[in-house]
Amino acid sequence: MTDPVGQNPTAEPAILQLKNLRKSFGALKATDDVSLTLRRGEIHALIGPNGAGKSTLMRQIAGGMKSDSGTVHFAGHDVTPLSTVARARAGLGRTFQISSLAMEYTVLQNVMLGALGHEGGAMRFFRPVMARTDLIEQAMQALQRVGLENHAAKRTSDLSHGQRRQLEVAVALTLSPKVFLMDEPMAGLGASGSKRMTGFLDGLRSEAPILLVEHDMDAVFALADRISVLVYGRIIASGTAEQIKADPVVREAYLGAEDVA
Amino acid sequence: MRRETLLNIVLFALLPATALAAWMLDEPFIITLATKAAILALAGVGLNIALGLGGLISFGHAAFFGLGGYAMGILASHAQSYAPLMESPFLIEGTKSMPVIWLVAIVTSALAALAIGALSLRTSGVYFIMVTLAFGQMLFYFTISWPAYGGEDGLSIYVRNGFPGLNTLDPLTFFGVAFAVLALVLWGAGRLAKSAFGLALSAARQNPERVETVGLAPYRLRLVAFVISGAITGLAGALFADLNRFVSPTMFSWQTSGEIMVFVILGGVGRLFGPVAGAALFILLEHVLGGLSEFWHIYLGLILLLVVLFARGGIVGTIAGREVAHD
Numbered sequence: 170m171t172d173p174v175g176q177n178p179t180a181e182p183a184i185l186q187l188k189n190l191r192k193s194f195g196a197l198k199a200t201d202d203v204s205l206t207l208r209r210g211e212i213h214a215l216i217g218p219n220g221a222g223k224s225t226l227m228r229q230i231a232g233g234m235k236s237d238s239g240t241v242h243f244a245g246h247d248v249t250p251l252s253t254v255a256r257a258r259a260g261l262g263r264t265f266q267i268s269s270l271a272m273e274y275t276v277l278q279n280v281m282l283g284a285l286g287h288e289g290g291a292m293r294f295f296r297p298v299m300a301r302t303d304l305i306e307q308a309m310q311a312l313q314r315v316g317l318e319n320h321a322a323k324r325t326s327d328l329s330h331g332q333r334r335q336l337e338v339a340v341a342l343t344l345s346p347k348v349f350l351m352d353e354p355m356a357g358l359g360a361s362g363s364k365r366m367t368g369f370l371d372g373l374r375s376e377a378p379i380l381l382v383e384h385d386m387d388a389v390f391a392l393a394d395r396i397s398v399l400v401y402g403r404i405i406a407s408g409t410a411e412q413i414k415a416d417p418v419v420r421e422a423y424l425g426a427e428d429v430a
Numbered sequence: 431m432r433r434e435t436l437l438n439i440v441l442f443a444l445l446p447a448t449a450l451a452a453w454m455l456d457e458p459f460i461i462t463l464a465t466k467a468a469i470l471a472l473a474g475v476g477l478n479i480a481l482g483l484g485g486l487i488s489f490g491h492a493a494f495f496g497l498g499g500y501a502m503g504i505l506a507s508h509a510q511s512y513a514p515l516m517e518s519p520f521l522i523e524g525t526k527s528m529p530v531i532w533l534v535a536i537v538t539s540a541l542a543a544l545a546i547g548a549l550s551l552r553t554s555g556v557y558f559i560m561v562t563l564a565f566g567q568m569l570f571y572f573t574i575s576w577p578a579y580g581g582e583d584g585l586s587i588y589v590r591n592g593f594p595g596l597n598t599l600d601p602l603t604f605f606g607v608a609f610a611v612l613a614l615v616l617w618g619a620g621r622l623a624k625s626a627f628g629l630a631l632s633a634a635r636q637n638p639e640r641v642e643t644v645g646l647a648p649y650r651l652r653l654v655a656f657v658i659s660g661a662i663t664g665l666a667g668a669l670f671a672d673l674n675r676f677v678s679p680t681m682f683s684w685q686t687s688g689e690i691m692v693f694v695i696l697g698g699v700g701r702l703f704g705p706v707a708g709a710a711l712f713i714l715l716e717h718v719l720g721g722l723s724e725f726w727h728i729y730l731g732l733i734l735l736l737v738v739l740f741a742r743g744g745i746v747g748t749i750a751g752r753e754v755a756h757d
Contacts, residue, residue: 285626297625
């Protein structure tokens with residue numbers, strides 16, 4: 170199999186592979202012939218200015234949006250025709266840019282939902298779910314890993330913006346996915362929170378590779394094994410942090426020549 | 431003890447206390463009213479699973495209420511005329527036994543809910559409301575134009591159906607039967623709300639995208655909820671028919687769907703004992719206001735308006751405060 174991005178054909182095989190994905194809204198090309206891979210053990214960051222089509226691309230991968238053409242291969246299967254639910258079951262663990270949580274629930278209940286999903290279904294009608302100590306243990310473990318264990322009993326709508334991002338990550342953790350798709354997990358975290366999350370994601374890549382959309386460039390340059398730059402729906406450059414920093418096209422189109430030290 | 435738990439105990443005790451007091455005062459009509467409240471509350475408990483837990487605004491639950499009613503009417507009318515329902519390929523006879531009638535009512539309305547839900551749950555919002563309404567109206571006009579079982583005039587059953595070992599002709603005994611069914615279903619609905627299914631269903635109401643992302647399908651959760659909901663309302667329909675010893679197409683009318691929805695909204699959407707409070711208040715108003723004026727529905731409408739505008743949690747929500755979803 171050829172590596173469409175073509176950096177390193179001898180490296181780990183790709184667990185997630187996008188081939189020629191396209192999506193248009195009228196005349197606007199939100200995703201324009203995007204191909205990229207995610208290999209085991211890596212963090213592949215996707216950066217680009219606002220409106221570059223990062224979130225649209227994430228939705229095409231996770232299943233919330235049908236592509237006009239192109240395919241998504243995941244863990245050796247073509248998942249392009251599959252629904253969001255089926256892709257989640259296959260092992261795509263997603264976090265949202267705008268927190269997507271059950272707001273009336275407590276923090277713990279949101280994570281329990283993930284644990285239920287991981288268990289394979291919710292068609293149990295009689296036993297109180299909050300008496301399932303095994304699931305609660307899984308949920309609390311996930312909360313502990315993102316640093317929310319002291320907020321388990323809080324109502325989700327009472328969480329700060331940053332805490333909601335952490336909760337999104339905790340729910341994804343309970344799914345034990347094969348791949349993480351994370352859309353701006355650092356947004357709203359503040360300096361110390363960002364630092365903690367950066368350290369956490371750094372360790373997480375050995376469990377499952379991460380396709381990371383992020384605006385925090387310090388975090389991106391610290392974490393990413395590879396970076397792809399998306400502008401107007403197109404990948405204009407792809408490479409290591411050093412290559413991207415040095416790329417004149419990227420400097421011109423996105424980073425802004427004077428911003429990069 | 432939590433305030434809502436306390437309130438639930440009071441609400442739960444209210445109906446049997448009323449029935450007992452009426453029995454001691456020798457007021458059988460009031461026992462009948464308490465029985466009616468218990469049965470209508472049961473219909474509301476059914477709707478509340480779809481509406482409160484699942485967020486499915488069904489405006490067609492009269493379909494299940496009516497199916498339960500006609501399950502009773504058809505079986506009992508064949509039993510009283512000694513004419514079998516069908517003779518080939520196998521013999522099915524009518525029955526006057528409540529447990530059998532209940533089972534038929536539950537199975538029939540569950541199957542109908544499966545078919546109606548499978549289609550209507552592909553839509554959402556106002557379309558879902560309209561599709562469920564349309565199914566209810568279809569059954570309404572079908573029963574009107576179906577002469578075999580009374581058509582527009584409905585079906586009268588001369589003697590109330592029996593329950594093994596009980597004298598159901600005695601008003602207090604029949605109240606006991608209806609109330610026992612309500613209590614059992616309330617217990618089951620309470621367990622359901624706290625179960626894994628309840629957690630996922632309610633999450634699908636709050637945020638379907640979240641539920642999909644953890645690999646659970648909202649459509650399946652909602653369909654199962656709709657079937658359970660329809661089955662309970664169907665059971666209530668069978669009991670209601672037995673209370674009146676009469677069934678008619680009115681049970682299928684959209685006004686019936688609206689009334690069941692009113693019990694839930696008055697009492698508190700998504701609250702376990704909401705429909706009990708709502709149905710009891712409805713019956714009370716019907717008889718207090720109904721005695722004052724023929725146009726008591728105007729006052730009911732006014733009260734409903736006030737509840738929707740100023741007391742969003744209904745009676746239970748206003749007294750017990752913000753919900754603690756699971757504990």
